[in-house]
Amino acid sequence: MLANVHIEAGVGDLENDDGPPGPDSPYIYGLYRHLTQDLGWDVKVVIPSSQKSWIGKAYQIKDIINGRFYYPRDDDIMWLPIDGLGETSEYPRSLQEGEVAEWILLDGTPATCANIALHNLYHGAIDLLISGPNLGRNSSAAFALSSGTIGAALSSSLSKTRSIALSYGTVQHPTPPTLYEPAHRLGARIIGHLWANWGEDAGGLRAGEVDLYNVNIPMNDALLHVDGLPICWTRIWRNSYGRLFKAHTSRDAAAAAPSVSSAGPDSPSEDPRGTRAGTVDRQAGPNDVGMLSFKFAPDMTDLIQREPSTLPVGSDGWAIAKGWVSVTPIRASFAEPPVDWDNQSSTDIEERIWKVKL
Template sequence: MSAQRLRVVLTNDDGPPSHDSPYIYGLYRHLTRDLGWDVKVVIPSTQKSWIGKAYQITDIIRGRYYYPRDPDGAGEISNESRPLKEGEVAEWVLLDGTPATCANIALHNLYPGQIDLLISGPNLGRNSSAAFALSSGTIGAALSSSLSKVRSIAVSYATITRPIPDAWFEPAHQLASGIIRHLWDNWGRDDRGIRNDEVDLYSINVPMLESLLGPADIPIYWTRMWRNSYGRLFTEHVVSKPATSPAGPDSLDSNEQGILPGTGGANGTCKDLVFKFSPEMGNLINPTADELPVGSDGWAIRNGWVSVTPMRAAFAEPPHEMGETPLTQKELEQNALWKVRL
């Protein structure tokens, strides 16, 4: 594969370039222009944050073509593939599906057997910690592709301050593309990985801070995922405006508690059975230092550092009483077979 251009699928959960999807076009330009990679973009046609690795299996997935232009990726949508017009940079694919759906269709229907790496992101907002990662459409797409035995990387840009100056975008893209290239060239080993004993996927979190402008480099840490939890995610729906941005609680328009200013509030009645996503996220977005284990992704982000977390495409399991060494059938009958009467 080193003798040819790397073949990449780029997807996300924020959809085509917009106010709530400000990063994908910039990273695309760095991957294609600076790294020289062959990048196919297949993304949801609309915002799909917080959808995890879902597939909407009763839906018919329809697609259209998108033609981004400089400087911000805004472009024209077409129902049919066509030649590029003057000023258009590439032809992308929009699918009326989830990020995981985009990943699977890209790998198996649009470009079967042609892809070396899938990159999902950059997400608008962090995907550090279990609570965010298990909900993330960005990580969900990377999980989907890793289950198809394709190397996969999820990239997220953590919103620390608002608004985020446009001047921070380019150094973030440059840093992220450099990390992605390093991971590709030095992919980790995992004897329980599902593809050639390799790490299944990586999750990168880049904090959007002024320190991106230098002069010193931002430290990059190998991390583990912070195991945390969340509480109430919904309130009674009693307001006309949405309580949470479509981009999620870490969006550019949300406040430090993860909700849109002037919305939310639990002053309705549950008997109406009408609820709106309006999570209490202050403790997840702004945890105290003593809540964060040293070496976790949340710890790195709180300190203004980049986190790179190797992951397995699997649910975590607690340590087994018999260890991790595979057992024979006889050993299983002796040690793992239930001998209790229910």
């Protein structure tokens, strides 16, 4: 969810990578309603028209980005499984009965939505970009580097706009709807605190500030308690992953049910091994030689189902495993390891020139 949010004297933009309200995007409308109705923030919403998880900070540079207007409804009909369902329109129109706002859907990536919102739709009007709430965690390097939610926040921070990525980590399948509102309230409080107490980073892109924050809220029952969840400053857990794809044969196609939710490995009904319950993770056999067909079916067991004692203390993965909220300051750049010339002056540039003849 890309949110251009106006806090106190500013406007905010709300963005996500899960698209408009639906099974893969159950949280965006609830947070929007909480920010606008309960807190009185001015929020603009510019989001992908469909699910765009696992796409990182990509731009589809040869595509023409078309958009539509979306009008979420607030009918409070209890039998509707998803809040904020609405209608789309090719052209802007006045709100009809039950509709609460006009959002914009773009046929682009989350990073594309962020950039267009900041520079084309609301140029100069956005103070804070909120990307989320994502369906599932975005903790650890393996997830963060692939995350469309964080990708949108990175895109915004590269335009020197304060940015926060917000994700709700799935703990129970399915997540009880009773946890939604407490998560929205907590998320809004964290966002408000970060906005009012934005951190310093001498290497930051924007006036020596932290570029962006990555926030992960585990959806567990402690959200319902008076004391709530502990909130912990964290670092990114540096980890790795192995197989992300498996061979997809003609027999697999005949069986044809998707084994991975498009919302990502931490989403409801997801087997972290990348296979459907009751099925066998079969590799291509002799009769499948010559088929170059593969499907996304990641083995994420070691990334999701870990005991806190096996994780680096103070990392985001460790905090989530303990059932805590993680808040991680991030720079909008690739990390650089310590090198010998870090403390050298510009006059020592000769020391950096390769002496090896290739």
